[in-house]
Amino acid sequence: MQNPFETEERLAFRETVRRYVNSEIKPYVDEWDEAGDFPWRIHEELGAMGYFGFGVSEQYGGLGFDDAFMRASASEEMARAGGTAVWAGVGGRGISIGPIERLANEEIRSQVLEDIVLGRKGSCLAITEPGGGSDVASMQTTAERDGEEWVLNGAKTFITGGMKGDYFVVGARTGGEGLLGISLFFVAADNTGFSRTPLERKMGWWASDQATLYFDNCRVPASHLMGEENRGFIAIMENFNFERLSLVAGAVGMMKTCLEESIAYARERITFGRPLLEHQVIRHKIADMSAKVDQIEAYMQLICWQINNGTMPVAEICKAKFSATKALAFCASEAMQIFGGAGYLRGNPIERIYREVKVFAIGGGSEEIMRDLAVRQMGL
Ligand SMILES: Cc1cc2nc3c(=O)[nH]c(=O)nc-3n(C[C@H](O)[C@H](O)[C@H](O)COP(=O)(O)OP(=O)(O)OC[C@H]3O[C@@H](n4cnc5c(N)ncnc54)[C@H](O)[C@@H]3O)c2cc1C
Structure with a gap:
């Protein structure tokens, strides 16, 4: 169907992603699904193409502009590979870059954002818990302030890219019950008190990884609070x-x-x-x-x-x-x-x-x- 919103730039971007998917992903979808993994270089090649760069300033490796049509066409073309495990595998980054760009402090952004946007490092969004995912306002993972640190305790599950991820945007309870007691935190995978296990034998998305994450007195600097306290929801x-x-x-x-x-x-x-x-x-x-x-x-x-x-x-x-x-x-x-x-x-x-x-x-x-x-x- 003809799209009245099409422009040369949007078409060119879509064609670039389509060509890449047809030559570098589609032929290997079966092989990677059966192997339960796909090569990391895919993240880097997509990163170089600008796939993760929408809404991120050029200073951090982003495109310096946003366009909902291009975002959508990138997802659509990736999903035309005849399987969406790779799309999902790189998608953990897609859903966590926005919060890091908008809410993390300048120190974190300048340290990690370019590596994430260019696909050199992995980042994930960790909201869902073993106790439930739909009712976000009821999350049970806690973060308590202790001097110049926050101490996280609890677990997250189904986290896409969680086994390979280097950085996590984690929702945790900092206030009372309900939606006004939740904050977001930036947690690195090498942080003491953080561990993870893979979710295996899934119905689909075999080539992508999903993990359960554990926070056991996981201490992060006070500056790792992302955005305003209790405004995470x-x-x-x-x-x-x-x-x-x-x-x-x-x-x-x-x-x-x-x-x-x-x-x-x-x-x-x-x-x-x-x-x-x-x-x-x-x-x-x-x-x-x-x-x-x-x-x-x-x-x-x-x-x-x-x-x-x-x-x-x-x-x-x-x-x-x-x-x-x-x-x-x-x-x-x-x-x-x-x-x-x-x-x-x-x-x-x-x-x-x-x-x-x-x-x-x-x-x-x-x-x-x-x-x-x-x-x-x-x-x-
Ligand atoms: C492969 C995979 C990858 C995922 N990746 C991520 C990720 O990267 N990060 C992340 O944070 N989460 C991730 N998720 C979690 C996903 O967002 C949750 O599975 C989803 O939000 C539903 O939560 P739940 O599975 O706990 O179901 P529940 O919340 O327990 O709900 C169970 C069922 O009940 C229904 N239900 C719940 N409440 C009501 C209601 N009030 N009325 C009617 N029906 C209701 C739900 O629709 C659902 O069908 C992933 C999940 C999967 C399967």
Whole structure:
């Protein structure tokens, strides 16, 4: 579908990411998924391309500008690799750079930000706890002030990039109960009192790492408080908007892959003496999938336009996220149906996408929480 917001610069950036994904990621998706890992150089190569640089000043290796369309197209193109483990693996950095750029003090920023933005070091966002992820305001990890230090105790889980991460943005309780008692902290992986274990045997995202993090009297300097004390919840919610938009874009990329792979297969596969594509039922599946791609993509473009114009459309981002993950589930299921048994085999991109649908519906705010938040934004 023609995009009225397209510009030469945006198109050029999208093409750069697409070419890179096609030559350096797509051919290896199977191999890396089976190995449960992908090479670190991917972070550095994406970093050199500006993938992590949106909204970060050039002083810290960033692009010196932001553009919601480019952010979205980067996610979408990465997700078109036929699997999103690498996209997820580098994504931990994507969701933690914003808070470091905006909230960390100058000393931390000048020490670590360029290395993170250029992909030399890994950073992660650690919010979810073993006791729950949806109810962020109820987090139990604590940070207590002791002289010139903060002492963290508790655990975080499902943290993407957590085993390889060098730096963590950690949510912890510094005040009383509820959302006004939460602050953010910058914690380095070599800090005493910090340890981690991998989450293994996941349904999808095999090539990316997720970890449980433990804070056992983990002491950080007082200056590692990020932003204002007890104002962390608002910062977490603001940051979620970008994470959710990138999940919408990732879902669009996966849906496009489902559609393209389905059309290609339906052209070749003969049943009852004709290509599948000539059977009306299959044609209707293609039409339904294509309509969903167009709808979500158009919605996403309008949201990007609003963000670029200085408004953060929180309700629309929530509605787009649950609509995108529902549409993705539909497209993955229909694509699998068009492939028949061939789609059920490991190594087929549709099999992988089918397994990765659920993490999109749960991570970064589940479908239920997105609906809840959207309705609350409507003042209900
Ligand atoms: C692969 C993977 C990677 C992740 N990466 C990160 C990361 O990098 N950093 C990070 O901080 N977190 C990460 N997460 C965690 C993710 O954000 C949480 O899983 C998510 O927020 C849901 O939290 P939960 O799993 O604890 O489910 P819960 O909060 O226990 O909820 C369980 C179910 O109940 C539903 N539910 C909860 N409350 C309500 C309600 N009031 N009404 C109706 N339904 C409700 C939820 O929608 C969900 O379906 C990741 C998760 C996964 C699976």
